[in-house]
Amino acid sequence: MSEAAGSTDERFSRFASDVEPRLRRALVAFYGLEVGREATADALEVAWARWDEVEGMANPIGYLFRVGQSRSRRYRRRTVVFPVVPEAELPDIDPRLPRALAGLSHQQRAAVLLVHAHGWTLAETADALGCGVSTVRNHLDRGMRRLRAALGDDDA
Amino acid sequence: MPELELQLRAYGSVLDRAGAGVTDVVDAMPRRLRPSYVVAIAAAIVVALVTSAIAIGATRSSDGRTPRIVTPTPTTVATVVPRARVLMVGDSVMLGAKVALESAIPGVVVDAVLSRQFSQADQVLEQYKNLDALPDTVVIALGTNGSVTADALDAIMRAVGPQRRVYFVAVRVPRAWESEVNAAVRATPSRWPNAHVIEWHDYANARDEWFVLDGFHLTTAGQRAYALLIAESIGRLPASTTTTVPAASALDVVNVIDEPALPPAPLAAAGGKVWIATESSANPPSVHLEGRDPSSTKVFDTIDVPQAAVFSIAGDGDTVWVAGGGDGGVPETTVSKVDVRTKSVVFTKTLTGTPCSCPIVVGTAGVWLVGNGSTEALHLSPRDGHVIGRVHFTNAGATGAMEVRERLVVGLDDGSIAIVDPSGGRIEHTIARPTIGDPPVEQVSAMSAVDIPAIGSDPAIDGIVMRRGGSESVFFAPWQLGDLLSSDFSPATVTSARSLVWALGGDRLQVNSTHAVVSNEFAYDAQLHRFDRVARGAESPALGFRDAIAVDNTIWVVYDAGDGTGTPSIVVVNAPETFPFR
Numbered sequence: 038m039s040e041a042a043g044s045t046d047e048r049f050s051r052f053a054s055d056v057e058p059r060l061r062r063a064l065v066a067f068y069g070l071e072v073g074r075e076a077t078a079d080a081l082e083v084a085w086a087r088w089d090e091v092e093g094m095a096n097p098i099g100y101l102f103r104v105g106q107s108r109s110r111r112y113r114r115r116t117v118v119f120p121v122v123p124e125a126e127l128p129d130i131d132p133r134l135p136r137a138l139a140g141l142s143h144q145q146r147a148a149v150l151l152v153h154a155h156g157w158t159l160a161e162t163a164d165a166l167g168c169g170v171s172t173v174r175n176h177l178d179r180g181m182r183r184l185r186a187a188l189g190d191d192d193a
Numbered sequence: 194m195p196e197l198e199l200q201l202r203a204y205g206s207v208l209d210r211a212g213a214g215v216t217d218v219v220d221a222m223p224r225r226l227r228p229s230y231v232v233a234i235a236a237a238i239v240v241a242l243v244t245s246a247i248a249i250g251a252t253r254s255s256d257g258r259t260p261r262i263v264t265p266t267p268t269t270v271a272t273v274v275p276r277a278r279v280l281m282v283g284d285s286v287m288l289g290a291k292v293a294l295e296s297a298i299p300g301v302v303v304d305a306v307l308s309r310q311f312s313q314a315d316q317v318l319e320q321y322k323n324l325d326a327l328p329d330t331v332v333i334a335l336g337t338n339g340s341v342t343a344d345a346l347d348a349i350m351r352a353v354g355p356q357r358r359v360y361f362v363a364v365r366v367p368r369a370w371e372s373e374v375n376a377a378v379r380a381t382p383s384r385w386p387n388a389h390v391i392e393w394h395d396y397a398n399a400r401d402e403w404f405v406l407d408g409f410h411l412t413t414a415g416q417r418a419y420a421l422l423i424a425e426s427i428g429r430l431p432a433s434t435t436t437t438v439p440a441a442s443a444l445d446v447v448n449v450i451d452e453p454a455l456p457p458a459p460l461a462a463a464g465g466k467v468w469i470a471t472e473s474s475a476n477p478p479s480v481h482l483e484g485r486d487p488s489s490t491k492v493f494d495t496i497d498v499p500q501a502a503v504f505s506i507a508g509d510g511d512t513v514w515v516a517g518g519g520d521g522g523v524p525e526t527t528v529s530k531v532d533v534r535t536k537s538v539v540f541t542k543t544l545t546g547t548p549c550s551c552p553i554v555v556g557t558a559g560v561w562l563v564g565n566g567s568t569e570a571l572h573l574s575p576r577d578g579h580v581i582g583r584v585h586f587t588n589a590g591a592t593g594a595m596e597v598r599e600r601l602v603v604g605l606d607d608g609s610i611a612i613v614d615p616s617g618g619r620i621e622h623t624i625a626r627p628t629i630g631d632p633p634v635e636q637v638s639a640m641s642a643v644d645i646p647a648i649g650s651d652p653a654i655d656g657i658v659m660r661r662g663g664s665e666s667v668f669f670a671p672w673q674l675g676d677l678l679s680s681d682f683s684p685a686t687v688t689s690a691r692s693l694v695w696a697l698g699g700d701r702l703q704v705n706s707t708h709a710v711v712s713n714e715f716a717y718d719a720q721l722h723r724f725d726r727v728a729r730g731a732e733s734p735a736l737g738f739r740d741a742i743a744v745d746n747t748i749w750v751v752y753d754a755g756d757g758t759g760t761p762s763i764v765v766v767n768a769p770e771t772f773p774f775r
Contacts, residue, residue, distance in 0.1 A: 045407065046285055046307040062209070070211055086289050086416070089405060120211040122204065130200045130207075153198050154205030185197060 049088055052097075053081055059098055063165045064105045066150035067143050069117035076105035083108070098165050137187035145180030148173050153181075279427065280327060282317055283334040283362075284309040286419075289411050293420035296488070298427075302328075311341035311349075311374075318352040327357065330427055332391070334362035336374035337409055343377055343384075350385045358387055360427055363394040366409040391426040393419065448490040450763040456503045456517065458552055460749050460763070463508030464533040466493060467749060469763065470506045470515060473497065480515055482506070484533060490765055496536045500527045507555040512539075516553035516562060526562060528553065528578050542578030544571070558601050558615050570603060572615060584613050 060080060065073030080101040084091045094100055119135035131137075138146055147166055151157040152173075159177075163170045278300030281287060287294070287305035294303050304317060314333055321327040331353055335341070346361075353359050361378040364371060371394075381388040396418075397403055403415030411419055452459075452471060459470045466484035473481040480503045484494035502517035504526075515529040525546065530539040544562070554561040560573040572582035586603070601613040749765050 045410065050307065058209075065208060070208070082288075082291060085285075086292060086413075120207055122207065127203055127207065129195050130203050134200060134204055149201065150205070150208070153201035154208060156202070156205075181197065188197070 045088065048092065049085060052092070053084070056084075056097055056101065057081060059165070060101050060105065062155050063098065063102050063147065063151060064109075066147040066154075067102075067106070067166075068109055069119055069139060071118045072109050073105075076109040079108035080105040096164055099167050102165050103167055131188050133188055134184075137184050140187060141180050141183055142176075144168075144172075144176045145183065148176035149180040149184065152177055278328050279330045279332065280304065280321060281332040281334065281423075282309075282314055283332075284337045286337050286364075286410055287334045290416035290419045293416040294423065297417075297420035297424040305334075308338050309335060310339055311335045311345045315345070315348040315352040318349065322352065322354075327353070329356070330358050330360070332360045332362065332423060332427065334364070334393075334423075336364040336370070336378070337366050340370035340373045341377050343380065346377060346381050347384070350381070350388060353387075355387055358389065358427075359385070360389045360391050360423070362391045362423065364409070365394045365397050365404070368409075389426075391423055393422060396422055448765045450485075450490065450765070452763060455751060455763070456505065458505030459503070459751060461506040461508030461513050462487070463513045464511045466533070468506060468508060468513050468533065470503045472501075472503055478502075480517065480529075482513060482515070482531065482533075494533065494536065496531060496533065498529050498531055498538055498541075500529050500541055502527070505552045507553045509555040512555070514553050514555050514560060528562070528573065530575075530578065540577055542573075544578075544580065554601060558613070561601050561613075563601075563603055570601065570613065582615070584611075586611055 057077065061074065061077040064076045064080070067073060068076060083104045084097070084101055091097055091100070117139040119138050121135055122130045122132050124130075124132055138150070141149065144166070148162060151162045151165070152159065157165075159170045159173050163173045166173065279298055279302070281294060281301060281303045283303070283305040285305070285307045287303060288307065291303045291305060294301055304321075314335055318327065318331065333349060350359060361381060363375045363378055366374075375394055379390050382390060397415070400415070400418070403412055403418055404410065405412055450469070452469060454471050456470060456472065461468045461470075464484070465487075467487050467490075469483045469485065471481045471483070473479045477499065478501045480498040480500055482494075482496040482498060483492055484496070485492050496513075498515050500515060500517060503515055504517040506516070507514045511532060511534045513531045513533055515531060516526055518526060525543055527541060527543045529541040531537070532539055552563050554563060555575075560575050560578075562571040562573060568586045570584045570586070571580050572584070573579065574581045601615065603611040603613065749763055751763050
């Protein structure tokens, strides 16, 4: 194994294993499971091809999120897919939640999932989505309202 | 049920689990898992998965009640192996060139992973063979990470068998083992008649600009050269359909299409094809739609739409919308919705009292007819075409429109831009006035739109093509549209030189090796926050820009030829991979 080959490869591997989970969360939240995962893979491919530039970036997630968005155009016609709730294991989750999430706009869904499902701050979410904190807050409020309406959440 | 927030928190773990494993999504539509996905995820979740990068079979949930379920299978990669015409097995050098290879070689499957050695290749090939997925042509590009013996090469040849052609790529890796690898590889054809060598080493050795500092990983130009050399060597170079190139330069032209009777906005993308609209002079008159493959530009489908005239068309999903005037002088517009999959016209609707030359815009923001010079935009029902809303621009007439992020962006003839947000029931719009420096966008007299995938280093850049008054007609200004939509175009919102610069300006189509432009190039100076002219085509014929769209990695530009006849042509170029100005 060459040292020279190893060093770039290793740095990229470390970067990818660090960034991939967060990037995937953002893109899956935005596009659903199927397109989100494809877009994540595509974005990481670009990160590899342009490693010289990506390595030095201050906000690689934000950049790669936009790469993923751009690449997702090729999957645009696919349905937004979210995993069903494993009811036996998690009986407290409304089984209609995945469908209700799929019904939100991309931005609303991303805000709702990143903030509430993954515990990101508004600022972290805004950085990844490339918008302002107030925009995230608006999407979050609207998304939560729509989710509550879809789930008939008046008994909660 | 607990609070929604708590449910979401619990659901986050379901999502993580479903997303993290390289899994099989049992969806309504079975599909192949692209090997690129396998590769990138394998790289991402550490190279433990690499050796099983082509595992087999599909995992299906036993729970019949839930057709959409995700089965995490974190130790295997479940995939249907795609049918390849060419299989390429390589290491990180090939992985870097993957996109270039896929665009240069039709039907290629690139199976490249970091740090792969020659000694692993026969196992990879055996896996493909066991799945009956080993094509007739196999390219092996290894040796970056260490030497190889004749035995290992013979094992590869045995794995592939005598019926298939095997191409070994002679490496350029300025390390101790380079000559050893290449000597072993070059000796293989003498023992195996179906083995061949692609001389990347000799071809590229003097071209330092093709390599990054380590001397073997490839720059963008290197990736392209690498892909083309391999494509050429294996006889898979796509046949060139280029006829004439307007400017004598190394334009990356895919094709030039001469269509004498093109309407102002004749291009749309739908159903995986690019559609070109022309008016047919048959009786009764109709609009002729021709569907072409974006990369090969071959014609695949034709559809005739029974309406007399066309001004513009727009595509969305599998639908092409056709809009045009009726008889001259009568202020009415006919709109047809065409399903390009079934090749049928869903409906044709005539809207009286609307100007006949209206750009039509279609997207998630709905279907819009934007009056050409009128102060009104009409929101149409996608179901039957009747008017369901109107926007009045009080300050100026509309000149062009595009959809950006679920909003309609309309260029107005006073140089400002209206952003229409149709969500939330009430249609609202705000006016933004560009203020970035020279050239003054206040002179904009028309706007067309290019929604460009992956231009330059920042693939998120979308672009707007504006036509200015006078003869220097067009320039192309990609902004960070997130900023564009936030409030206005203050110079500070253009944050880097990368976020700008690619000019479609002026009078001729001019290009260099990586990008296509019309002359009068403008570069955006990130320090000074202004455009500067960096090139001018003085002796060029006058080509007038009409329309442009970007599909996949190609850009289709409609222009008027410079012969004084105003005859339009379409030039198709590959989207540039790098920005010319940094």
